[in-house]
Every structure is written in C-alpha cells, then in structure tokens.
Amino acid sequence: MSSPTRFKKTSLIALAIAIVLIIVGIVVNLLPIPDDSMWRVLFGVSTLNFTLRATVPLALGAMAGILCERTGIINIGIEGMMLAGAYAGFVAKVATNSWPLMPSLLFGVAAALLAGAAMGYIHALFSIKFKMDQIISGTFLILLAGGLTAYLFNPDMVAEGKFSPIAIPFLSKIPVIGDIFFNNPPITYTALILVAILHVALFHTKWGLRSRAAGEHPRAADTVGINVNFYRYMNTTLGGMVAGLAGGFLVLEAVGQFQEGMTAGRGFISLAAMIFGNWMPFGALGAATLFGYTQGVQNALLLAGVVNIPRHFISMLPYLVTIIAVAGFVGRVRPPAAEGKVYETEGSSE
Amino acid sequence: MSKDNIPVLEVKHITKRFPGVIANDDVNLTLQKGEILALLGENGAGKSTLMNIIYGLYKPTEGEIYVNGKKAEMHSPKDAIALGIGMVHQHFQLVPVMTVAENIMLGAESVKKNGLLDIKKVSKEISELSHRYHLDVDPSAKVEDLPVGVQQRVEIIKALYREAEILILDEPTAVLTPQEIEGLFEIMKRLQAQGKSIIFISHKLKEVLYISDRIVVLRGGKVVGETTPQDATQEKLAAMMVGREVILTVDKAPPSPGNVVLEVKNLKAKSDLGEMALNGVSFQVREGEILGVAGVQGNGQTELVEVITSLKKAEDGQVIISGEDMTNASPRTITQKGQSSHVPEDRHAYGMVSTYSVADNLVLNIYNLPPFAKGITINRPAIIKHAEELIKEFDVRTPGPLTPGGSLSGGNQQKMVVAREFSRPIKLLIAAQPTRGIDVGSIEFIHNQIVSKRDEGVAVLLVSSELDEIMALSDRIAVMYKGEIIDIVPREEATRENIGLLMAGVKRGEKV
Amino acid sequence: MRKSTLFILLALLLVSVVALSACGGKATPTQAPAEEKPAAEATQAPAVEATEAPAMEKKEFKVGLVTDVGRINDRSFNQSAWEGVKMAADKLGLTENDIKYIETKDAKDYADNINQFVENGYNVIISVGFALGDATHQAATENPDIMFIGVDQFQADPLPNYAGLIFPEDKAGYLAGVLAASLDKTGTIAAVLGTDLVPPVVAFKEGYEAGAKATKPDIKLISTYHPGELSQAFVDPEWGAATAKQAMDQGADVVFGAGGMTGNGALQEVAAAAEAGKEVYCIGVDTDQWETLPAAHPCLVSSAMKLITPGVAELITKAAAGDFPGGNYVGDVGLAPFHDFEDKVPQDVKDLLAKTKEGLLDGSIDTGYHPGG
Amino acid sequence: MGNFSLRRLFRSLLIPILAVITALIVGAVIMWLAGDNPIAAYKGLFQGAFGSARGWATTIRKWSPLLLTGLSVAIAFQAGLFNIGASGQFMMGTIFSVWVGINFADMPAIIHVPLAISAGILGGLLWGAIPGILKVTTGAHEVITTIMLNYIAALFAGWTVYAGGSQGQKPGPLWDPAAKAISQTPPVVESARIPFIFGPPYRVHWGIALAIITIFVMAWIIYKTTIGFELRTVGQNFKASKYAGIRVGWTIILAMMLAGALAGMAGAIETLGVNFKFAPEFGGSVGFDGITVALLGQTNPFGVGLAAFFLASLAAGGAKMQFDSGVSSDIIQVINALLLAFVAAPAIIRYIYRIRKSPEEQETTPKISWGG
Structure with missing residues (x-):
C-alpha cells in the first residue's frame, strides 16, 4: 500500500537540500580538513549551529501557516502572531523575574502560546464570522501587533535569564551530530518534534484527515457531518499558538530580551518556507533550513572575511526561491483548494 | 398504494422556499424497504433540493420526515447518516487529493489504540464491501487519479461504509458512459437484493423505466404523478415530466432562409472539468431562420455556445461566421467583427x-x-x-x-x-436559455423579440432546455445528446414526443 | 457563543497584556541597580507633569532632546545623552518642565521633531546620533538663535550655534582590544558589531583590532558587522546572539559586543555560556553596561565607554553660560570599571591598560584609524 | 432623485465614519488601560496636525505619499487585485528618480524635475508589472509575489547605496563617496528638486499639487475612460469581462503597472521634494498604510484623497502628541490597524451598531480572488 502522503516535487527538493546539508556537514567535520578551508567555512559546526538556530523560528512560523492554511484559512499574519507571542512571553517573564528561572520561563512560554492563540482566534473570528478578507485580516494582525507591542514596550523592563542548552545524554556525545542536534535549548527540540508531530497528525489522525478535508473540499466534509468552521476556528487558533511559540523562542531562548519589531520579517520568510515546502511539514522544514542556511553561510563568510558577493543578493534568496516556487517554475506548488473561501452551510439555491 | 409494512422513509408536506423561489411545494413521498424508487423531473424541478432536505443539508421551510415510522429531526447530514441515509451527490463530494480509503472513512474514522488512523482496517472493510457488492476499487488509489465511474463507486461505498439502508443516488448516470451505466444498474440490483432501499434521481426515461420499481414525477417543485414502469411508456413519462400547462404560442410567419451565417464544423471541446463535452458537432444556421438546440441540460449545449462565442477554447473543428473562420478568435472579434449577439445562459456570471x-x-x-x-x-x-x-x-x-x-x-x-x-445591427444571434427563471410577461416579450430578429434576416441559434420554448420558436430543431447532435428535425416534423425521445437519446426509428 | 465573543476576547487580551506590561514595568525597579532609577522615572515624569503643569513661567532656559530612532531609555546612547541633560538641569537648577525629549519613530521625522522644540521656544536642542546630522544642520542654519548639540555628529562645515559632540571611539576600542587580548587564552577573540555603515562602529572595531594585535601579534580576530540595513543593524539582538555563538563555536573566548541591541544580544549569549561554565568574557560598549545590562554580568569584564553624559552636560552648561562652542567638540572615552571582575584581571594587565591610556592621550600610541582625512 | 442620491451618499459614508470613530474610541480605551491620557493625546494630535502653520505644513507634506500609495492600492483593488507591493514599488520609484536626480547636473529644472519624476514612475511601473505578468502567465498569486518583491526591492535598493565593507566588498553604484562609510546617495542636485510652495521652515513642495492632480487623473481614468471601465469590469466580474471582449490578462498587467507607477511616483516625490537623497532607512510603512487608505477611501480616488489626509494628519500630529501628552506615537499605528479592520469588515461595524444591511447596498470591500 502506498503512503497516503505523496510529497510534491518542491517539498522533495526542499527536503533533499536539508538532508544533503546535514550529510555534507557530517563528512566535512569528520574529515581532517584544515579549519580555514572553504569547506569548513561553508559546512562547519558553527555554521550549521547558526543554521539550526535561524531555522527554528522559521520552521515554527511555517508550521503555524500550515495549520491555518490546511483547513482553508490563509494566514499572512504569522509575523504579527509571532510578535504578539514574543511580547507576551517577555512581559510574563519580566513579571515573574523573582520566581526561579525555569518556572518563570515556562510561564513566559505559556503567555506566548496564549497570546498567539488569541491572535489566531481573532483571525478566525474575523475571517469566518465577519467574513473579512483573510489577507486583510492577516495584514491587520501584523499592523496591530507591531503597533501595540511598540506602544506598550518599555525598555526598562528587563527579563533575567533565558533557556540554556540541555545536552541529551549519550546522543550529545556523537561527533558533529551531537554538537548540532542534541545540545540545544528546549524550544529548539520542541520545534523539531513539532514538525514530526504535525506531519503525523495531519496525515495519520482523525483530526488531520478532517482538517485537510475542510481545507480541500469543505462541502465534502460537511456532507459527512463534519463541522467545517469548528475545525477552522480550532486550527487557526492552534496555528496562532505555534506562531506565538516562535515569538517565545526569540525572546525566551534566543535573545533573552524583547525588542520592537524583533521578528524582523521572519513571519514572511516562514510564509515563503510554507509555500516552498508545498504545505507539507517536512517540506517546510527543509525550506526553512535552506533559508536558515543562507543566513548561516552569509555570516560564516563574513566571519571568515572572505565575502565578496554583496550580501544583499544572498539575502534575496528566500524571496526569489518563493516567487519561483509559486510561479511553478520548479514543479508547481499547490495550495489547499478551498483556501481563502468562506464556507457557508446552506447553499442559496440549486 | 398503502401497505401494511411501515415505509423506511416517508416525506410529508415538504415545502422549501429560497429567496424568490419555491423549490419544493408540499411534496409527499414514501420509500418502501428494498425498493428502487425513481424520482423523475427536469432540471430545476426540485429533485436535488428535496434530496438535500432528506439528507439534512437543507432545512425544510415546512414539513416532516419520517424514517422507519419515526419522526426524524435533522439538523445536519450527521443526523441523516445516523438514521441510515446515504447519498451519492450529483457532484461527487470527494476530496481529490486524498485516497479512496481516506475519503471513505472521513467523518467515520477508524482509529487505532495509539490514536492514529487505522488505514489497514478501513482498507479491509472496503475490500469486503467491494467484494460483496462487486464495487471494484483500490483503497489506496488517489481519488483525482480515478475515472468518474470509479469515483462514483467510491461514493456508494462511502454510504455503505456508514451502513446506509437508504441510498439516494442524485443523477448518478449523468456523468457515466453507457457501459458504466450498465455496471451501475447491476450494482443497484445487487444492493436491492441485499435489502437496501434506493431513491434514483434521473431525467432519463429509458433508465428510469429499466431500473425502477416505482416512478414519481416532480415538476416545478410539485409531485405531478406516480406510476410504475409497467404502466408507463417513454412518451407518457416525457409528457408528465415536461408538462403541458404553459404552452406559449408565438405568431410567426414561415421562415425565409438566406445565406449561411454560422457554420460549425466538427467542433470539439472540453468541459471545465476537463472531460470531452463536445464530440464533433456540425451544423449551419442561415439568415432568417431560428435553429433551436434542444436537449437535457449538461449534454454539451453550454460548451457549444461558449466555444462559438470564444469564451471557451475549441480543441478541434471550426466556427465560421459569415464565411470567415473565427475559431478561437477573441470574444470581441466575434461580437464586433462577426456582428453577433450573445444572450448568455448564466446572465449573472457572464451577461x-x-x-x-x-x-x-x-x-x-x-x-x-x-x-x-x-x-x-x-x-x-x-x-x-x-x-x-x-x-x-x-x-x-x-x-x-x-x-x-x-x-x-x-x-x-x-x-x-x-x-x-x-x-x-447584427447578423447572428446566439440566445442561450433566454427565458430561464423569469416571469411569463417577460418571456412573451423576449420570444417576440427573437422572432422579429429572425424576420429582419438575422440567423438565430436558440439553446434552451425548455422544450416549449424550442417548439414555439424554432424553424429547425437540433437535439443534443452527450456532446453530439443526435438529430436535426424540421419544425413541421417535430412533436413533443419525438423530440422528448431524442433528448433521452432514443434515435428516430429506434425501438424502446 | 455569538454574542459579545469579540468584545470579551479583545477586552481580555488587551487587559491582560496591558496589565502585565504595567506589572512588568513595576517589577523591574526592585531588581535593576539603583543608579538606573532616574532614567526609568524620567520616562514617565514628563508624560504626567506636562499635561498638568501651567505652561509659562518667567523667562526660562529650556532644553529639548530628539532621539535617534529608538527609545529614550535604550540603555545606550539616547539614554546617556538624556542623563547628560538631566545632569545639566540639576546643575543649572532647571525644573522637569524645562527639559523634554521626543522619541523618533521614523527616520523621516527628524526635522519635524526638532521643529517641535523650535516652535516651543527651546534654547538648546540636542539631537542624538549621526543620522540626525543633516536635519540638525538645517535647523541650526534656519534658527541661528537656538543652540544645537549633535551627539556623534562630525562638523565638516561648522556653525557658531551648532556643536558636534564626537568621540575618539578608536581609542576606546583600542583599550578594549588590549584588555581582550590580555584575557584571551585560546588565541581567538571576536567582535560582534552593529554595522559598518556608521563611522563610530568602524572606529571601535579598528581600534579594537589594533589594540589586540599590539598586545598579541598572532591573535586571531573574528569580527563581523551586521549584514542588514541601518534600520535593523542596531536592533537585531537575535543576530548578535547567534553570531556570538558562532564565534564561540570557532574558539573565541572574548567577545566585544558593539552595536546597540544587536551588541547586547551578543553579550547576553556570551553571558549564558559563561553561566554554563565556559571560560568566556565579554566587553560592552558606549556606556558602562554593567549598569545597563544586568543580564551580561556573568561575562562582562568592562565596557569601551564614550562619556556622552558628561559631554552633553558640559555643552549645555556652556550654552547656559553664554560661551557655546560651535564646531566639533571632542568628548572623553575610556574603559568602564571591572566591577565583579576586579580580581580576575591581573594587576599587570591593569598597568598595561593605564599605560596604554596615557599613550593614547599623549599621542605616543596610534590606533591606526585615520578615516578619510 | 436628489433625495435618493443624498441618502446613498450618507449610506456610503456611514461605515467609514463609524469605523474612524470606533477606531479612535478603541484607541482611547487602550491608552486609558495603559495609563495614558487619551484626551490629552488626541488634543495634542489634533493641535499637532492643525494647530499651527507648521502643523498644517507637516500634514500636507505627509499627505502626498499616503495619497499616492493609497491610490496605488485602490487602483489594484478596482481590478480585483491586492497590491501589498506598494512599498517595493515605492522603493524602486525612489531609486530610479534618485538616479536621475543626482545626475545631469546641468539640466534646466523645467526638464530635470519632470524627468526625475517620470523615472520614478517608470521604476514603480516596471516593478509593479512583474507580479502582473507572473499572475497572468503562471497564475502566481499577486499577494505572495508582491510581498516577496518588497523584500527584494528593499535589498536591491540597499545594495545600490551600499557603502562597501572593510573586507573588500564593493560599494553600490549610487553610493555617495562623500558620505564616507554611510550608505546613502549623494544629494539630489538643485535642478531636480521639486520647488517649494512654502519654503523652510514649512517645506511644503509642489509635489502635493501633483498628487492632487493625480486624484483627478485617476478618477478620470477609472470612471471616464474605456481603460477604467475594463479595469472595473475585470475587478467586478471576471467572466463578464471575458464576455465583454476585454483582454483580461492585459488588463491585469495594466492595473498592476498603474498601481506600481503610482507608488513609484510617491517614492519620486518624497525623494525629490523632502529627502533629497536615498538611504535604506527611508522606507517605512508606506505600503501597509496605503492599504488602510485605499480601504478607508472605499477605493474611490476622492475618498482615497480624504482618507490619506486623515492618516497624514494622524502622522503629522504624532510628534506634538508625544510632546504635549507624553503618549508614544506608536499608538497611531494601533489606530491605523483598527481602522483597517473596521473598514475591511463592515460586518463588525454593523454588528456593533446594529445596522441592518440594506438589500441594494453593495459591499464596500473590494472583491479579491484567491488562487484563481
């Protein structure tokens, strides 16, 4: 029996890139190549570590997008959801600075999830109940989160401490792989696990089956008694939560502080990763890795002092790749069929 | 017709109003166990609305539904499914990107202890069902890769998987080839033999006579008659279905056809769904004549008009207007250079x-x-x-x-x-369903306008699924069936009966 | 579910976020070092007072400050400049109503924000950051009666009513480089820098590298500028942190973080590593970051300081006294105290630093940084 | 008919007016919750925008870019397209106009200024054409492509003025060597600067007149020409426009080119009238503000003019608001966001104020097709 999930071309390309990267990384770091060789610069542990770190928020953002879009709600507001999560996580962390570090950080994560969920719920409410154009609703979330967090943020608030890496026993001792994958802070692990969970959930559970049906053919779902809008509300809210976690990652794990506009376009690159990954969790992870790697390698080149290509062109890569993907130049990506359409239960007439 | 045993399904006084339309008007219907009931009616007669009400998709404005003698409260298809009602929709409700097994279990999933979908178990059940009813499907195939006939089998299994006792088949033959139709009928017989009750919706007389135990005819949202295949003939059914109340007469002089204005040669085109909808249509329309295109909706008339007016691309063949080849020219060229007019079928979408x-x-x-x-x-x-x-x-x-x-x-x-x-100023007029859904006064007015255009020397192509309209206006009548023109009949030779038979795919001289 | 869902939801969201913000804001003062307080309160003070206080009193001396895109309490140069204003206000006996600031939100608004003060009859207007140079120069030309102080604004074309407060950042960087090279054990040190689009940052970097090389000629230097635009370069702590990590992965054990929030991100990353037991140090920039960035305490040996606060205060005082110096005014630089690392820095390093500072001041040591001319 | 049209005018204005009022009220509630004084804030805002000659000058100066980007988004909406790309088109307009502006020093102003503005228009037009062509030829949705093109434009613009790095990176072609390490272009030469109507300190330039004329030109194009008829028909009913013989693909590309041209013109006017140079930080939120302006103005050019004036006054009053009341001007973005939500979903306003939708009333939100 063939698997019910067939990867489309682009998601395969994205995934293949990620896998090649890892394999080359392992080989390069195990072979006795001099430290200052170009191979070490391009695929050194430090570069791959940077890649993973840049990948995590992008992957989480892409998962948020997949959650919403797979049920038929377009989400261009990931950026806003992330920012809201980042700010809420930060405020909660600051408010509990006096607690022991771990509970305080976890409280921060909870707040980030909650704020993200609230943003997701607002998006669902506007899109479904008030029939607002979903793109405009997403734009609204971006503007609202940007404005509100900037308005409320006070730099005198200082968060103390952030998540530190947790080395996984034994696994972290594996050369190269251990350094890259098994010595990370908790949200990084969560993000990677989440991609796998989301993949399984989408393609191998009742919830996933129904969610996808709501996004592909809501009428078909309705005729077998599935409440389409319930799934849309639920998944958009969950998507918001995941985006909120991406914000929480930035504040509570990566930086330790909040900064106005600190998501810095990551929401949009997540969107790009989701599209390039063809709305598949692993495809999107692959794309996010590729985009993360462009940042990592850019920095590695800068650190090595050998860069001669203007960095602007390297930074353009994710955006160019996305345009190429949506234009169908590399095996066309296919969004969920019912995306962006309001589903009303009773047809007006035959 | 009342029997002692309780009908499995009883519909009482169902009325359904949509804004401005009464789709069902006080409809009563019973279905006995193990029976194949045919519901016959033209497009827009209210068949699909009635079935959607029974299936819980629409709420009736008035009326009640009884299942096995008990009053049924239906708020959503969930309730209908729970009561053992299954429906195969005219437009398949299948998710194209999912597999057969996924589609079948959707909404009634089988889950393993660890929370994951039990595809294996479902596949096994599907295999059992397909074996029992000879419904051959591969549970792991993707629906979008399957031919329409197989997709329909998936829909039937979907209903059986939910242990449906009552099966509603909404125009199941509309999309099938003759061979597939035969297969479907075998399946229906087998289901009947296993004690399932079936409502079979169709407007094809031959099929209805062949398969059903009892026939109910719906027209204008009302039940207008009930009969059995033994008592009915195609002619009788056609008359019942089309009705005779509104016979509009239009005074018109005999035609004086001139030069050929529109010529269509071996035209082929695909429908929006990508299937062949026109399989080599050829005809001519001359100055000062009305060519009426009759046929049951969905036999390629829409595509024919769209291809002539260049709203759709012709795959093959030619459209010649006033001697000039205008196949796949721009719509503007057709209208302005070709001096043609087009009253589109769907005025809201196009007109x-x-x-x-x-x-x-x-x-x-x-x-x-x-x-x-x-x-x-x-x-x-x-x-x-x-x-x-x-x-x-x-x-x-x-x-x-x-x-x-x-x-x-x-x-x-x-x-x-x-x-x-x-x-x-025009030379060619293409009017598609020009009087659909409008009041009698306007109908009369528009009919007179069409005739006066003809009298001015305009070539008129009139496409209508209203037989009365075709009969009243046309000088010649072309009947479309399955993407082909099955026959062109001069008005003098045309009767409601012989055109009705042609519409059902029965050629002249062919025995039923 | 339909009724008032929206309102309950929006209300809940807003109230909780706003309330938490307020509560978070209050929580900090008890934790942050005491010296920080004036700045924190100052942010609220003008807001409350301004609406209540009667507008006009006698003849006044009023001082206004326009920030670069950023906050007044940015724990960096905007804040230092504002503290200079307050220091001068104390000295001159000005009330809180006589000093005021505007935070710039958009680079296009510099001129408008300066004009707010011009229109309201302010005597001295301070603009912070080289980016305001053009707007300040224009305003100074248009308003010869008002005195302007431009922090980090080099004057190529001096005006009598416009003083550019500039710093020899290369010298501060040089000291930091000497310190870094002295503490280094792995042979590799790093600098995570805001952007090469801004001359002071370049000066810090060049000085840092020269100082390090002078101390340990074979030292390996990893220094990176933020690759983004000016608008992101100073406000991308995640990049700073990730780059610091990358540098540490490559063996760096001292990291100089110079570039606003971006640099702070780097310092915090190093601090986290230090806390986890790694022997790494970090050096801050602009102000004594021990005071402004408590999160960096585990690694923060010192900071390469620009003494903006006293520089601004001095210029304001001079303006009040009527001997305002137009043109370039060079402020002081230096290294911040070692605080908790006092014992970790060997005496010979301290001596070396003292000697180096002397040499830099008397010109016997050249940092090698001589931009354009 | 007099009464009838008055009622219709009132009806069409009701939702935007209520949206503005509601946004201001919700904004006030947020300020109040955050411990700020909303009354003082709004007073400062109003005085800042209209309380003095300089306030008026600032409002007017900020009006033209908002107006033109609003028109850019509106014309795309008219054709059923969602142009999130105004900021990228603005950026390309800036780059093109600044290139002309810093060169040709000996050209008379009467030629140089129009030439530089036209260059900006061309830059935006070309950048706007890309998503149009991609949509028509490959079906790529303009929302995705314009978002991506915004980033590409910003990076490209950044590269043109890149000062070069200390590690041997080459500077960009428009970089001003006199600016040393700073990434910016040289100042636009005198002859290419748009003259002032009111010189310093007001600095109101003739660009605003051009922008106002553009309102009339756009209104003329949209409502009085066959091109406008085609744009609107494609936007209202895709199938009917095919039926009507309109070249749908070309019309979509044209709409995106017009949209791009308007945003590019906004960039040119800002560069030649206000900034006189380009530096990467001159981008701001013009693109998103344009969406709010277009929707608030109901995509009608005159409505867009009014809406842009309103948003310009908010932006202009921000400094004074902060100065007087201490309320951070970030609240203005919050108000803009709320405004966007309330005008884009009239259902919310109807829900709050229990307004029934009259049967013949049309939705004010433009129709945007997704995936089609």
Missing part, C-alpha cells in the same frame, strides 16, 4: 455586472465603440441617452438608468441583457 448601473450594463460589450467612447474617453451622456432609449423600447422596469443592474428583478435583468444584444 451583466450586478454592481454596474443599468446604463453601463447596456454597453457592457460595446463601450469601446462610438458614440459611447471617443478614443479612450467614455461619453457618459451618450451612454445615458442610449440607456433611456432602450429602457423605453424594451420596457425594462427600473427606477432609472443609474440604478445598479443587480437590484432589478430577474425578468428585467434579462430584458436589459436582451435590450443590449438586440439593439445593435
């Missing part, structure tokens, strides 16, 4: 822009011609003046030329479209 004023709608496809435009500037006074004249001439009831077209009544919207299309 008008509902947010535009009546005046703008009246120049929708001629806004770029003088006097409405000079260069790129639009001459608004000319457009308004034009509108005022046409409103008067065609008796379009509107508060004024600046009222949005969408706020007019259906009949007046159509008069607006007709006014635009009939008011300019």
